[in-house]
Amino acid sequence: MSPQYVDPGVSEAKFTREVEEYRSLEAGYRARGWFLIGAAFPVVRVVMCATRTQPPAVITGVALDYTNYDEEPPSVRLVHPFSGEPYTFGQLPTTLKRRVLGPPLEVPGLPVGPDGKPPRMVQEQPLMQASGPDEIPFLCLAGVREYHAHPAHSGDSWDLHRSSGAGRLVRLLEVIDVYGVRPISGYNVNLVPQIVGFLQDSVPE
Amino acid sequence: MAEKVALEIIVNGQSTTVEASSRAPLHSVIGKTLAETGNTGQPPENWEFRNEGGVLLDSDEKIGDLGLAAGARLFLNLKAGVGGDA
Numbered sequence: 001m002s003p004q005y006v007d008p009g010v011s012e013a014k015f016t017r018e019v020e021e022y023r024s025l026e027a028g029y030r031a032r033g034w035f036l037i038g039a040a041f042p043v044v045r046v047v048m049c050a051t052r053t054q055p056p057a058v059i060t061g062v063a064l065d066y067t068n069y070d071e072e073p074p075s076v077r078l079v080h081p082f083s084g085e086p087y088t089f090g091q092l093p094t095t096l097k098r099r100v101l102g103p104p105l106e107v108p109g110l111p112v113g114p115d116g117k118p119p120r121m122v123q124e125q126p127l128m129q130a131s132g133p134d135e136i137p138f139l140c141l142a143g144v145r146e147y148h149a150h151p152a153h154s155g156d157s158w159d160l161h162r163s164s165g166a167g168r169l170v171r172l173l174e175v176i177d178v179y180g181v182r183p184i185s186g187y188n189v190n191l192v193p194q195i196v197g198f199l200q201d202s203v204p205e
Numbered sequence: 206m207a208e209k210v211a212l213e214i215i216v217n218g219q220s221t222t223v224e225a226s227s228r229a230p231l232h233s234v235i236g237k238t239l240a241e242t243g244n245t246g247q248p249p250e251n252w253e254f255r256n257e258g259g260v261l262l263d264s265d266e267k268i269g270d271l272g273l274a275a276g277a278r279l280f281l282n283l284k285a286g287v288g289g290d291a
Contacts, residue, residue, distance in 0.1 A: 018218065021218045021219055021220075022218060024220065025215065025218070025220065028257055028278070031257070032257075032258070032259055098285065127285065141285060143283075160246070161246060161247075162246065163243075163244070163245050163246035164244055164245070164246030164247040164251075164283060165216070165217035165219075165244045165246075165283065166246075166283055168217040168218055168219075169218055170215070170217055170218030170280075170282075171217040171218065171282050171283055174255075174259075174280065174282045175282075175285050177259060178255075178259065178285070179285065182259050
């Protein structure tokens with residue numbers, strides 16, 4: 001991570017604005033399961049919960065680092081909600097899956113759609129990306145530092161997104177909520193029955 | 206007769222109030238809202254409305270048909286797919 005090279009007063013003022021705007025609507029965010037648990041420049045920590053499960057569930061913590069904001073976008077990591085340690089990809093409780101259209105299926109003999117174009121498969125694509133299960137994943141989204149720093153996104157500069165608020169606190173939390181938390185509707189339970197003996201329906205004299 | 210309603214719109218966390226006709230489609234307020242909040246970098250079609258519960262709203266629906274009355278709070282956020290996200 002780069003050291004703070006932007007005038008700290010500028011970045012801190014913008015950081016404070018993000019936190020104050022959040023605080024002004026905090027009751028509504030809490031009702032959605034968002035809890036801002038810490039805000040000390042340059043890092044905001046939020047815990048996000050699924051409100052539809054019974055009982056409600058803590059899903060993930062989020063750490064947003066606004067060092068050098070908004071010359072640079074914030075860094076965003078999904079972290080353990082209690083320890084604050086970043087999750088590796090294999091540990092992620094949610095990968096922020098999106099439904100997207102895959103490439104056209106240009107198979108000989110396969111009929112084209114009503115629009116005359118080859119059909120496309122609907123795929124699930126995680127917004128959290130990493131090259132292996134032990135790597136700390138990044139949120140693959142414009143407005144996130146790790147996205148713009150990735151060599152594959154060198155053509156999509158932060159400057160193209162900066163004035164649209166792509167790196168703002170609530171916008172980033174909204175994306176994490178919409179794709180990673182809100183779709184969670186219940187617990188996925190895996191039961192492993194074990195035979196521990198026999199049942200008797202009677203005990204003779 | 207079309208009724209004017211004042212909507213509270215939160216743009217990327219920043220609150221503003223916009224007045225609109227109940228017969229107008231919801232997307233008709235996006236341009237004005239973005240101008241008032243200084244969010245100029247992306248065109249209106251790259252934004253989406255959600256209600257307080259986080260439910261996506263159809264921006265082509267009329268404001269009145271969506272049941273939005275005066276004081277309704279909406280969230281206007283950049284879509285996740287904007288800008289070539291992987």
